Amino acid sequence: MTRPANAPRTAGSARPLKAIYDVPAPAKLNLFLHITGRRADGYHLLQSVFMLIDWCDTLHFELRTDGQISRADLGGPDTGCGTAEALPAEDLAVRAARALQAACGTSLGVHIGLEKRIPSQAGMGGGSSDAASCLLALQRLWGVTLPAAELRALALSLGADVPFFLSGGHAWVEGIGEKITPIALPPARFVVVKPSAGLSTPAIFSAPELKRDTETATIQGFAANAKGQVFGFGRNDLQPVAQALCPPIGQSLDWLSAQHLQGRMTGSGSAVFALLPHDVDLPDVPGTPGDWKIRKCSNLQAHPLAGW
Structure with a gap:
């Protein structure tokens, strides 16, 4: 039937x-x-x-x-x-x-x-x-x-x-x-900074100056990067356009740099993040505007609902 x-x-x-x-x-x-x-x-x-x-x-x-x-x-x-x-x-x-x-x-x-x-x-x-x-x-x-x-x-x-x-x-x-394609990543800690300003994804992708011809990478190249330092691979092609549209992104990256951390924007922003070495910790939100959101995070081994 x-x-x-x-x-x-x-x-x-x-x-x-x-x-x-x-x-x-x-x-x-x-x-x-x-x-x-x-x-x-x-x-x-x-x-x-x-x-x-x-x-x-x-x-x-x-x-x-x-x-x-x-x-x-x-x-x-x-x-x-x-x-x-x-x-x-x-x-x-x-x-x-x-x-x-x-x-x-x-x-x-x-x-x-x-x-x-x-x-x-x-x-x-x-x-x-x-x-x-x-x-x-x-x-x-x-x-x-x-x-x-x-x-x-x-x-x-x-x-x-x-x-x-x-x-x-x-x-x-x-x-x-x-x-x-599922991949494995080593456990790591990060600091994530979100300035109060938001950003329109369509505005970034419609920008004439956006780089649209980056050479294709491979998973093997990513895994082999810098003797396993996969967290430093590549770049965010959206970041230059996003920084021009939203200056607080640059300010957030400058703040991370002042903490001796190499920052990068995630997705289409406006949040930025940096790898936090296990032997380094940050003071509690030093020298940042009060309307920023800052959080120390760890990556997950799997999605909490994996298997659902």
């Missing part, structure tokens, strides 16, 4: 749950970001290593039987990194829930509570990570499932970074973000 086209995509005998609490959504850092070309449709081709770090948003899910999808900004405890930012009415988490609901044909809904800690317009993938954690958690909450290939396609339709956060760990990323 065939399944009707509008029947829910159920996960075997799984039944809906009443709630799932404390679901993490970790941020990422781009160890490098090269633009290697541009497609005919305008999308840029990139190469990057995406690395998961322990700076996380937290999501809570409560079942709704009326089919509605709602979301509340829960703020969160004081982390020493500034207060939580106001969320848009239709953020990626809500869009992910609507897309999964439609794809699975379920009549169930959800109320999402979001403790937002990853800063927006930072290049750290916070919204994309929230969306990926929603896709994983809501399949459990609703007792539905999508085949892996369909889930990845749905994730890519939400944003180029979303599929990475479904992959389970650090990754070598190519194409427009859809070509993902």
